[in-house]
Amino acid sequence: MMATTVPAEAGETNITNEDAEHVFQLDAVSFSYHGRHEALIDVDLTIERGEQLVILGANGSGKSTLLKMLDGLYRPTSGTIRAFGQDITDVADDPVRARELHRRVGLVFQDADVQLFSPTVYDDVAFGPLQMGWDKERVTREVARALEQMNVTHLSDRAPYELSGGEKKRVAIATVLSMEPDVILLDEPTASLDPRSSAVLVDVIAGLRDLGKTVVVTTHQLEIVPLIATRVVVFGDQERRPVASGNATEILSNAELLIRTNLVHEHLHFHADANLMHSHLHGPEHHEG
Amino acid sequence: MERTGFLPWRRKRKPDFVARTIAGVAEAIERSVYTEEYARTDGFLQRVDPRAKVVVFICAVLAVGLSRSLPVLLALYVATVLMALTSRLPLGFFVKRVLLGVPLFAGIVFIPALFLIHGKPLVQADLGVLHLAISDNGLISLAIFVTRVSASVSLAILLVVTTQWADLLKALRVIRVPSVFIVVLGMTYRYIFLLLQTVENLFLARSSRTVGRPTDAEQRRWIGSSMGTLMGKSFKTSNDVYQAMVARGFTGDVYTISDFKMRDEDWLFVSLSVVLLALALIFDLGLR
Amino acid sequence: MHIPDGYISPETAIVMYGAAAPFWYVAGRKIKRLMSGQTVPLLAIFSAFSFTIMMFNIPIPGGTTAHAVGGTLAAIILGPWAAIVTVSVALVIQALFFGDGGITAIGANCFNMAVVLPMVGYASYWLIARRSEPLSRRRLIAAGIGSYIGINASALLVGFELGIQPIFWTSNGHALYAPYPLSQAIPAMMLAHLTIAGAAEAIATVFVLAYVQRTHPELLFRRGGTTAAPVATAAPPVAPVRRKWVLPVMVAVIVLAVPLGLLAGGDAWGEWDAETLSQRNDVGYVPSGLQKYESIWHAPFSGYSMPWVPANASFFENALAYILAAVVGIGLIFVVVFALRVLSKRLATEQSPVST
Numbered sequence: 041m042m043a044t045t046v047p048a049e050a051g052e053t054n055i056t057n058e059d060a061e062h063v064f065q066l067d068a069v070s071f072s073y074h075g076r077h078e079a080l081i082d083v084d085l086t087i088e089r090g091e092q093l094v095i096l097g098a099n100g101s102g103k104s105t106l107l108k109m110l111d112g113l114y115r116p117t118s119g120t121i122r123a124f125g126q127d128i129t130d131v132a133d134d135p136v137r138a139r140e141l142h143r144r145v146g147l148v149f150q151d152a153d154v155q156l157f158s159p160t161v162y163d164d165v166a167f168g169p170l171q172m173g174w175d176k177e178r179v180t181r182e183v184a185r186a187l188e189q190m191n192v193t194h195l196s197d198r199a200p201y202e203l204s205g206g207e208k209k210r211v212a213i214a215t216v217l218s219m220e221p222d223v224i225l226l227d228e229p230t231a232s233l234d235p236r237s238s239a240v241l242v243d244v245i246a247g248l249r250d251l252g253k254t255v256v257v258t259t260h261q262l263e264i265v266p267l268i269a270t271r272v273v274v275f276g277d278q279e280r281r282p283v284a285s286g287n288a289t290e291i292l293s294n295a296e297l298l299i300r301t302n303l304v305h306e307h308l309h310f311h312a313d314a315n316l317m318h319s320h321l322h323g324p325e326h327h328e329g
Numbered sequence: 330m331e332r333t334g335f336l337p338w339r340r341k342r343k344p345d346f347v348a349r350t351i352a353g354v355a356e357a358i359e360r361s362v363y364t365e366e367y368a369r370t371d372g373f374l375q376r377v378d379p380r381a382k383v384v385v386f387i388c389a390v391l392a393v394g395l396s397r398s399l400p401v402l403l404a405l406y407v408a409t410v411l412m413a414l415t416s417r418l419p420l421g422f423f424v425k426r427v428l429l430g431v432p433l434f435a436g437i438v439f440i441p442a443l444f445l446i447h448g449k450p451l452v453q454a455d456l457g458v459l460h461l462a463i464s465d466n467g468l469i470s471l472a473i474f475v476t477r478v479s480a481s482v483s484l485a486i487l488l489v490v491t492t493q494w495a496d497l498l499k500a501l502r503v504i505r506v507p508s509v510f511i512v513v514l515g516m517t518y519r520y521i522f523l524l525l526q527t528v529e530n531l532f533l534a535r536s537s538r539t540v541g542r543p544t545d546a547e548q549r550r551w552i553g554s555s556m557g558t559l560m561g562k563s564f565k566t567s568n569d570v571y572q573a574m575v576a577r578g579f580t581g582d583v584y585t586i587s588d589f590k591m592r593d594e595d596w597l598f599v600s601l602s603v604v605l606l607a608l609a610l611i612f613d614l615g616l617r
Numbered sequence: 618m619h620i621p622d623g624y625i626s627p628e629t630a631i632v633m634y635g636a637a638a639p640f641w642y643v644a645g646r647k648i649k650r651l652m653s654g655q656t657v658p659l660l661a662i663f664s665a666f667s668f669t670i671m672m673f674n675i676p677i678p679g680g681t682t683a684h685a686v687g688g689t690l691a692a693i694i695l696g697p698w699a700a701i702v703t704v705s706v707a708l709v710i711q712a713l714f715f716g717d718g719g720i721t722a723i724g725a726n727c728f729n730m731a732v733v734l735p736m737v738g739y740a741s742y743w744l745i746a747r748r749s750e751p752l753s754r755r756r757l758i759a760a761g762i763g764s765y766i767g768i769n770a771s772a773l774l775v776g777f778e779l780g781i782q783p784i785f786w787t788s789n790g791h792a793l794y795a796p797y798p799l800s801q802a803i804p805a806m807m808l809a810h811l812t813i814a815g816a817a818e819a820i821a822t823v824f825v826l827a828y829v830q831r832t833h834p835e836l837l838f839r840r841g842g843t844t845a846a847p848v849a850t851a852a853p854p855v856a857p858v859r860r861k862w863v864l865p866v867m868v869a870v871i872v873l874a875v876p877l878g879l880l881a882g883g884d885a886w887g888e889w890d891a892e893t894l895s896q897r898n899d900v901g902y903v904p905s906g907l908q909k910y911e912s913i914w915h916a917p918f919s920g921y922s923m924p925w926v927p928a929n930a931s932f933f934e935n936a937l938a939y940i941l942a943a944v945v946g947i948g949l950i951f952v953v954v955f956a957l958r959v960l961s962k963r964l965a966t967e968q969s970p971v972s973t
Contacts, residue, residue, distance in 0.1 A: 111576055139578045142575070142576055147576045149572075157573065158519070159519060160493075163586070167579075168577035171579055173584075199365070202365075215577065219578070390622070390720065391627055394721060395627055397793055470796055473791065474793075477794075478622060481623045481719060482622060485712075507645075516658065516662070516665075517660075517664040528672070552673060552676070552820075553824020553825050553827060554824070556828070557828030557833070560666060563666040566658075574658060581656075583657065597955035600955060607941045607945045607948065614938050617788065
């Protein structure tokens with residue numbers, strides 16, 4: 041497979057077995073930077089087709105590292121990763137397979153300024169399709185579709201630095217949507233957005249499910265979890281691996297878990313003469329109104 | 330940023346370099362925003378294919394550079410003003426940016442030459458030991474020089490102001506600029522804004538914390554560390570951007586897309602301009 | 618130190634482009650090999666960095682401020698070849714977009730500030746630093762002296778380029794481009810750079826390097842950026858070669874070939890006028906048609922020897938006149954063709970009932 045030379049339609053050909061239930065399967069995966077700082081320790085995790093998985097964890101629990109590993113940018117120090125039924129542990133060594141993985145798995149970086157590196161929005165959304173070696177007609181079509189889906193067509197000849205924070209995020213998602221990925225990974229999508237842009241973005245992310253995408257979102261903001269998650273996995277900031285998994289209601293009502301993993305804090309408030317110890321926890325019911 | 334030509338400093342006592350750098354940064358950002366606005370208005374040059382503009386621009390700059398007679402240079406300058414008008418650039422903006430920019434400076438640099446170049450004296454003044462005389466040659470030299478610089482600068486402004494930056498970059502393909510270089514230029518321009526924002530924040534944070542007047546040595550140390558911070562950020566950003574590019578299929582070679590279409594009108598614009606410029610030069614030869 | 622448009626003659630500008638080009642070419646090759654795929658973002662962002670530090674006002678002892686170029690600094694941190702590219706890109710953007718330095722003078726400005734400055738600066742730095750520790754004080758001193766020498770070498774060159782203008786390009790006693798002779802241009806440039814601008818450059822270089830030694834020492838031990846995940850580069854995809862350059866090259870050859878006739882010392886072959894033609898043995902007769910229409914052809918350009926070109930015109934001027942006449946001729950054909958096409962299209966849409 042993939043014996044052809046490079047730009048030849050790196051498209052729908054196979055890394056894969058299309059019927060694989062599991063989009064990703066991680067088996068005892070560890071990762072450390074420069075052999076010192078341990079970012080992930082012994083992670084076992086399975087991500088199913090069509091889920092909207094939220095990975096919840098405090099800063100420094102290894103969430104971003106995990107996403108970069110799922111996209112083949114980092115190679116695990118030990119353990120194996122399978123994507124679409126195929127072993128991708130060493131995919132970084134094989135540029136052709138790596139590119140195919142990058143097409144099927146779109147990663148939206150936390151910092152949109154890093155992701156939007158072209159002179160205009162249009163060029164940015166076209167970057168991925170062009171690297172795939174698609175013909176001009178297909179590139180034009182996919183770019184138009186992605187801009188439309190993210191509702192940013194009117195921004196297409198703008199420069200990235202002219203956009204607001206919320207617009208940048210939507211354009212960043214469009215830049216991976218234009219490659220027709222099966223999976224979209226979003227790293228802290230609502231961090232540093234104002235509440236209104238945040239709400240818009242949550243709708244956009246929920247809408248990705250209707251497009252038939254598998255979505256993985258990392259966050260430490262509990263309030264967005266019930267709006268987008270079909271399943272939640274909690275990463276412990278000490279353990280550097282999943283410590284709990286369940287639906288949004290189960291996880292968010294487990295106060296002890298959330299405190300232990302540093303997702304909510306408890307502290308003393310002085311109410312009149314009573315010292316009340318409580319946590320700032322908003323359960324899912326808080327959002328259903 | 331103030332145009333200073335080849336004089337790299339500005340003479341001023343007690344400079345508040347913080348305020349000045351902030352002002353410079355703000356002006357750079359503002360200028361680019363204005364420029365993009367003009368590029369989006371519907372005028373004559375805005376409708377011309379960017380590649381046609383690049384080609385005509387190069388021919389025009391050559392013609393301006395080669396002309397030696399004042400009437401031809403003046404005619405070329407007037408032509409740029411007419412182009413600006415048909416492209417709906419406000420005359421005030423255009424002429425001011427040209428005349429108050431580089432040529433004024435050129436004029437100042439040139440004033441001593443008025444007296445230094447020998448020829449038939451037109452005006453004379455005896456100031457004790459100093460005998461000053463403006464010669465005909467001096468005056469003509471000055472006029473030619475200022476007109477030439479004005480015309481060149483006007484051409485550059487016309488090109489840049491009526492073309493969106495991204496289109497201008499892609500149009501450079503037409504003069505065989507390698508596409509990697511074009512991508513680097515585009516990315517450089519894009520990240521200048523990110524770094525300028527960082528600079529602005531660094532300087533604002535500093536000026537809000539500074540009480541009294543720091544010594545020059547302190548200022549230098551501070552400038553050094555903020556440039557260093559900027560460098561650290563540059564390294565981190567370039568790493569992250571590289572990953573972001575790889576994540577979208579980048580393998581070291583870049584491809585760009587452009588949907589330029591040379592219409593008959595564009596070809597007409599190019600050929601007519603080239604003919605007129607060549608005629609201008611022929612007249613110029615005759616006037617030598 | 619940025620030479621604006623109009624200060625140097627087009628001939629000088631072209632020579633300077635020629636001088637810079639081989640350095641750009643070699644730098645491009647070297648960097649591609651050294652840095653693999655990371656080249657593009659690294660160069661772009663460091664060009665942006667170069668541009669940005671040129672905007673800083675640096676306080677000089679004595680109360681003024683000046684801008685630095687930072688070429689030697691870039692060479693020390695990124696290597697001299699990468700410095701050539703990053704400073705060049707910054708200068709190109711300054712010229713194109715911010716009007717700092719002329720567009721025709723990009724070649725000259727890049728050669729002065731992006732080639733000579735970092736090369737001389739880095740060589741001096743290297744000679745002084747030798748094998749000292751990357752974090753030592755000696756490196757700082759070497760960087761300060763190196764950058765000072767670098768910017769002054771560059772200033773000397775600028776003074777020279779401006780100073781030769783009145784020597785070569787004067788007509789009827791008046792200067793055509795920069796007016797000051799070498800004896801004035803060089804001292805003016807050197808005075809400014811030996812003092813204020815040189816100090817600014819040295820200060821910027823030393824203080825930034827000191828900061829990097831303190832906070833990012835790893836940058837001084839390796840070169841070419843860092844890679845968290847080594848991602849190999851793929852075989853370059855084959856782009857289809859399109860021979861679009863054929864037409865422009867042909868036109869250029871035609872235009873340039875015309876004055877070759879002048880070089881040959883006689884008339885261009887095939888362009889004899891009637892008088893010459895009758896004297897030539899191999900033709901022997903004058904076609905009557907030619908004789909008849911010759912007067913018409915003489916009208917506009919008089920067989921390409923234009924009546925208004927002064928009789929004492931130089932060879933170069935005659936050649937130029939020749940080329941220009943050819944350009945006008947070919948150009949007019951294009952004008953007529955495209956004007957007709959535009960007109961007919963306009964008429965067609967006006968007559969068509971579906972036009973909106």
